[in-house]
Amino acid sequence: MLRSKIEKKYRKGENNRLYQGDILRNLSFIVGNPEKTEGKDCIDLPFAVLLSQDCDLEADFKCREQTIGNQDKYLLSLLVCPAFNIGEFANGTHFANWQMEPQSSKLIEKIQKNDTHKRFHFLSKNTEFFVPDLVLDFKHFFTLPRDYLYSQEKDVYVASLSELFREELSQRFSNYLSRIGLPELND
Template identity: 35%
Template sequence: MNVPFYESYTEENGEFALTMYEFPYVVVITQDCDLEQNKNARQQIEENSPKITNDKHLVSVIVAPLYNFEHLTSGKHLEAIGIETQVLNSSLKRPIKQNSNPRYHYIEFGNDVIIPDSAIDFKHYFSVSLNWLETNMENRICGINPLYRELISQRFTSYLSRIGLPNEESIPSS
């Protein structure tokens, strides 16, 4: 089952339009500890625990699309939403496959998983309703070893927390 990304919602004269894209595969980026604390807090509420507060509850989780590596490197991975990106030659592919390009994380799945060699582009992430995700857990294809999940999480936060510097042209001269 594809994971929905709701790009925009407009309403005019009582009619609404929703622009939605679906990604075939995503990786959950939200920290495992946050997911576990949310689960435990909800269980305590179900058990009518008097000491529970709602501060551990999650409304949504962060996910990142998992792109087929060949589609990514051919610039066609966003073709379904009308975006064509740079074609990556072998000198640009190599750092991605070696996980030395901070923007991407390359993943090879075992032969027992139907997902081809893939990459996460850390520029592309969105949130998914926790309720939607839990309702669709039976469609989950595989898990990622906790050690690798931690590495993905660290690389994502490192990429996201980088210092964005303006282009030299946009800096006023003295």
């Protein structure tokens, strides 16, 4: 069997670009209708994970470094998913200002095994990078302006998932989004 060169689940990113699977801390942004002054909420995420495809992130970065050529590889927004502390998630206190249901210990066990629940993904804690046990809920995700994330990178970047682990996360997210809702039929 070919031995993998990946020795750790988490690693420090290279150079100054964002990567799929980057773990971000203390990310804040405004959501709401831009045409209205009321009804806007500030979302404060203790943790989030960048889900945009790495090939797109790399092409965007390289295209912007080379100031010549067209801009067809530019990304305007990037996809992030909140990552919640598993204790707060279990208690239903993970999304400030939103009323969420507490989760059963049985569901938490399934999530921790990245078992059968397609909606959630578990990231185990890492003491080297001060990452607690985290749960991603694929039902909640955001697109944020690319330039905003790059302007915040030095303040919010924590670590990156190693390649196979980010591929697993990407596949699970895409599987959740591509599920087909079938109607309940009365036979």
